[in-house]
Amino acid sequence: MSSPAAPPPPPTPSVWTTLARFTRRYVLRYWVWFAAGLLFLLGTSWLAVQIPLELARGIDALRQTGDLDAVRRSAVTIAWMGVVLIVVRTLSRVLFFTPGRLLEYRLRTDLFAHVITLQPSFFASHSPGDIINRASSDLQFVRAMVGFGILQVFNVVATVALTGQEMFRISPSLTALSLAPVLLSLIVVQAGINRFFTLSNQAQQQLGRVSEHLLASLQGVRTIQGFNAEGAFLERLRERDLLYTETNLKMAWVRTIVMPLLPIATTVSVYLLIAVGGPMAVAGQLSVGQIVAFVAYIGSLLFPLRGLGFMVTVFQRGFNSLERIDELLYAVAEQPEGPSPAAPPARLAAIELHDLKFAYPDAPEKAVLRGLTVNLPAGKILGVYGATGSGKSTLLRLLTRQRNPEPGQILLRGEDGQAVDLTAISLNEWRRRLAVVPQVPFLFSESIEQNIAMGEPDPARLTRAVRRAALEADLGALPEGLKTTVGERGIMLSGGQRQRAALARGLYRDFDLLVLDDVLSAVDQKTEQQLIQTLLELTAPGPDGRRPTVILVSHRLSALARADKVIVLREGGMADFGSHEELLRRCAVYQEAWSQQQEQAAAEPAAAEVAS
Template structure:
């Protein structure tokens, strides 16, 4: 109940005028519908008497006018109820999308994508139906029962009580069925989420499924989820099939009671034949909303279940330790970093730390390399720097300020990030690079900086080429360079490059490294800080400082020349990569330029 009240205050009350106006026209609709049987009774009694043509004609004209008015006011009432239902759905979707954009990756590691899609699509539809159509029917049924019931009591209280008895029994049976419908509705929606998640994951990985000839295995899993969903919905249908006809049976019993007890009363002149016919009309008037009452209960049960699922997602608080009093920093210069005995484990696996006791200082405005074997914690380190995940307090500092206290949005505005597996939207290359409104000149400049110009010339539509789902129309190297162009297209103080040169040749790699270094030279007074992760040591040897990670620990650091002179993982990798040959058996020369400026020796001592 608290959830429903909170939802009504937050989303429904802003449209209260719509509902008030709709209720007014709904009352007029039912009032006219109740008055028509009275005119019908007068007309029938006038016919029986045979000498009251004026009364008959007056009743006929009145019924025609009332019927026309019913059509008009009924239409207005539906417009006034259905419109706010759509507006509530619109606002819910806006709030949901805004919330999903603000939630951190730790949230998405715990929630399935298919479940989120189901809540933002199917569940919101049920909420909209509950708000619009459901509210209309509640007021319609309540008004019809009150007006028709009052008029029936005025005609004959005793006969009214006898007629309402079967309806009461029917309502008790329906309420028992409704409770079962609620449980099955929630189970059905959860199974729909599971089915949606499986379909979405299968479509995203269809090439992998086909490549491993795993169609049968995935189809088997789909059949199980689909069968569970079908079984639950069949149970729902069975409950409805058993429950909903009860009201129709109650209506038939009402007619029987009317004939059994009202017929003799008409013979005894206790009521007129016209009034007996009016009772028949009132029973039909009551049965129309009551027959939909079972379905209406289902709408509210599904709507309430869906509302719980929607609000559960909307009420998730973003992981923002910087709030409510974030620290603001001035952009315009590359930040320095200090790791103070940093350790980190992912929220979904807290017992297995990925980083262990890292203690190091990274100078501002320098190019920092990070090297390590697969699983050594390189990407996790970058995620903490970009605050995709939050480090523990007092373990990671930016210019002597705890990074968790920095204003998150401002911090992200200062950085550009290229992830290990860059995501491209199913749009054209220009849109993927701009990520918003960017002048065409800036996009063109970013393309040149990312060494993408020659590739664009070979594409059919150049910058306007549609890259397909996740950039499937481009090669791995082209995807990386589009992502790099996207990063270089915006101003930044901090550049994160997570193994973005793995799919390019050595010449292109050398060109890109020079471009990144040139960005620093263009801002000599406040150069940006660059963190470059790479398995290729040819990309790291030009950096000012290299961190060597192994099993989540910082095992060494220094310049390229220092690291290749002492034993360790870096030297082993250098010797292995230096002995590579091309397809013809010729040694591959690995270009390695020293950093443009010396590094402070005091920050390069052995770990």
């Protein structure tokens, strides 16, 4: 299957547009939280400055005046402040972090709700892995920016301003001297943090390759053993692991040599305090209590400053991630029908293809369909035959509007004679009248009945769908029948069971058009004929005279032999269109395939059973 890419990307909005949009839609919603948090944060910072000050007062009182009551008053004040500090700090953190989490919740659910409405052209350029990454780790970075990031900004500003001011009041020169090593180290540490994150990304990728190799080795264990290739696979692991652990060691260097520079710098500040501040105190320029306060201030600056480095990184990553999330959140869904779509014909008489051409956006020069013109009568079984790459799947995707055709190329003609363009009708309306069974069955890790009903299960319909899809016998063999959970991608079921479950899903709903994409490849001939019989019954007129249409793609001509008409596709063009008998008479491609398959069928008595 080809993997078509997206249409040309829309112009990327500037960082500011992104940020403004994000702030308006998400951040401002929580302004009360942030405002209250800020209030408590200011209280925290103020208390953090007052405590050392009070301590200095107490020590000086103890040493100089010997006024024990004053000292005790200081002690009581400090104790109170300490207790209040615990409460206030807790509240400030809770008030800042909670909106971050709420925002994460809202953003993730919005993102999901939007992404699953986007067209396949979008998914062609965004792999599931990429989308999951954005919805998990990028989202974490955005949340960190909103919670931790904003808290840190205010925290650093408030602490540095209040503490710095207090230190400056005690001694400007000592302040400058003791902060110099801290500021110097900050520059180096910031570089270290940047390097650390680069390395950490690199290590993640390298670990990804290690685990990919391990997984492939586990899945291929029979091959590896059978070909005596254990050594080669171990060697590959060694190579990849070495790269990964070397990156980890580089990270260890940054962690043990660069990161400690900041705490080291604060101890150097203490050294300067003794070497320079000591003589100053002796000279009477400042008190011993003030020296003690200085020591405490330097200590209290350490944490916010250490956070400063991470804060810069948190914002860098947060911006990046926000842009990546924004790209998904505001990705535009194709909507050729416009805001006021037409209704599909109440009763379909025919699907008309008028010079239907299509090329995938990633290879515009490679026409997959090069002008199909045919009138497909409704209420019939229509077969589609063609080799790989002949355009069968593309034709189906256009009919189901998993891809949008050009306007005017596919028309739906009603029994009243009115024709409506497929691209002009409401997509939801059209999809409700379709049932599709894809070539590769996709099951969700839920119960079989949930997979069939794709919503609230209706017992009568379930029974009918299960019988029609020849799934009854399989259900008996499963532990909990219809309630059996099928595991990731239906791992609990065999290939044939998965295929039949997907078929039951298609047959569960009422439909005007049933599309079966090569679903008979994995069933034996008996089941195949049984299913064809079911299809014949389905296309018989209902009580209201409604006749659903079935489009059946298959490699197996034995299945197509009973279709009313068969389209033979060849390299994107129509080689022929007619009944089985007509095609056997006049279509060379069809004849050749028929005789080849007849010969093969002869040799496959056992094969059919293997596949079932």
